[in-house]
Amino acid sequence: MHKFSTLLIAFAFTLDASASWQPNAEKLIRLPGPMLQKAVEQDLHQSPLGQQLQSSQTRLNALSQELRAAADKVAMSAPEDIDTRHDYLELKSAYLDELESYQAQRRESLSTKQQIFARVAKRLRQSSAGATTPDAMSLPSLQRQAQARISQNTQVVDDLLYPTGIAEKSLYVSQYQANLDKIRELQGAIAKHELNNAATLNGQEVSRLEYVQYLLAETDSSLAILDQEELMLGYMARLVALDAQSLQMQLEYNSPDVDRGQPTAVAEVVDYFVN
Amino acid sequence: MKKLILMLCLTLPGLAQADELSTLSNFERARAELIETYLDPSLSADERKQTVQRLELRLVDLERMLIRDHRVNAHDSRLMRLAFSNYDLSFLVHASAERNVSGIDHWLSEMGLNRSAILSAEPGPR
Numbered sequence: 360m361h362k363f364s365t366l367l368i369a370f371a372f373t374l375d376a377s378a379s380w381q382p383n384a385e386k387l388i389r390l391p392g393p394m395l396q397k398a399v400e401q402d403l404h405q406s407p408l409g410q411q412l413q414s415s416q417t418r419l420n421a422l423s424q425e426l427r428a429a430a431d432k433v434a435m436s437a438p439e440d441i442d443t444r445h446d447y448l449e450l451k452s453a454y455l456d457e458l459e460s461y462q463a464q465r466r467e468s469l470s471t472k473q474q475i476f477a478r479v480a481k482r483l484r485q486s487s488a489g490a491t492t493p494d495a496m497s498l499p500s501l502q503r504q505a506q507a508r509i510s511q512n513t514q515v516v517d518d519l520l521y522p523t524g525i526a527e528k529s530l531y532v533s534q535y536q537a538n539l540d541k542i543r544e545l546q547g548a549i550a551k552h553e554l555n556n557a558a559t560l561n562g563q564e565v566s567r568l569e570y571v572q573y574l575l576a577e578t579d580s581s582l583a584i585l586d587q588e589e590l591m592l593g594y595m596a597r598l599v600a601l602d603a604q605s606l607q608m609q610l611e612y613n614s615p616d617v618d619r620g621q622p623t624a625v626a627e628v629v630d631y632f633v634n
Numbered sequence: 635m636k637k638l639i640l641m642l643c644l645t646l647p648g649l650a651q652a653d654e655l656s657t658l659s660n661f662e663r664a665r666a667e668l669i670e671t672y673l674d675p676s677l678s679a680d681e682r683k684q685t686v687q688r689l690e691l692r693l694v695d696l697e698r699m700l701i702r703d704h705r706v707n708a709h710d711s712r713l714m715r716l717a718f719s720n721y722d723l724s725f726l727v728h729a730s731a732e733r734n735v736s737g738i739d740h741w742l743s744e745m746g747l748n749r750s751a752i753l754s755a756e757p758g759p760r
Binding site (some may be wrong): 496498499501502504505506508509512513515516519520529531532535 | 690691692694695697698699701702706707710714715718719721725727728731732
């Protein structure tokens, strides 16, 4: 009897405070879009928080199976079998504790992802804005104009200054072009490198900024879903409390009013609590 | 006359004192030397031709080095802007080759010095 009162009073949802994830944002920011997502997931997987998430998920799966078995047992038991119903309620309570902990960990991981993606997007926006600022009189602009002009008449100048056999080309002139060719080869290889492959969304190539914004939107969606799931969790907890109260009243007033549970993970297990 | 031209040469592009980026100071040193050679009355025609040819060969490399130098943006100064804001006056060898005229003709033309301007000049206090 005392056990039911305890069950009514306390739903101790705990989160292991030691679990954390502190990704190296500077390292992640430099990665191309698709690699960024994989690296973030990998970083999370290897972190204490990632380990906690995995073990919580494993425990939830096990509890979910136990809930299913307990629901079947309750369905087959006699209405006056209070111990079976009490065990079922305790199992529900344990499941909710674990789910609360799991959701807090998910929220932390999603918030951290959100911060990373927002930071990358901000950095990309800043760099693209800086690159397109039209300032014809800025030094970079003036230098680009000079480079464009010099590249147009390099050959003319060379022909004038180095007529065949009269003057020997300087080391700079002779080496520059050779090195430039090699640099272009290297640039070509970099451009073709798999890490520089453009990210694709629905089969369409998108810029790195667009891809990161997509990841950010996905993370926001997951957080919104998590909010919804937490609301469900609250309702489930309330139902468990009502079930426990009902069981207590049944014992006290010999009322046959007891619930029946039915199987399934967050959305799936709602049925256990709705009945 | 020579003093006037040298003064104009030093004040207009205003690059002679640039010592912040070695590419710029090397470039301007070579450029000043070339202009001084253009105007040196003590040189014979042959001596001037040979010296100018040697100096232009050196200056052409320095012009390219400065224009291609990726450190230019990090040395954004008045002197650097002056160098890049007047391509025709700063990068003499390339600009004169572009117009297919000699370096001295190009420089005098950019400075606005022609026969009638020089002949109509009057001495007076600065």
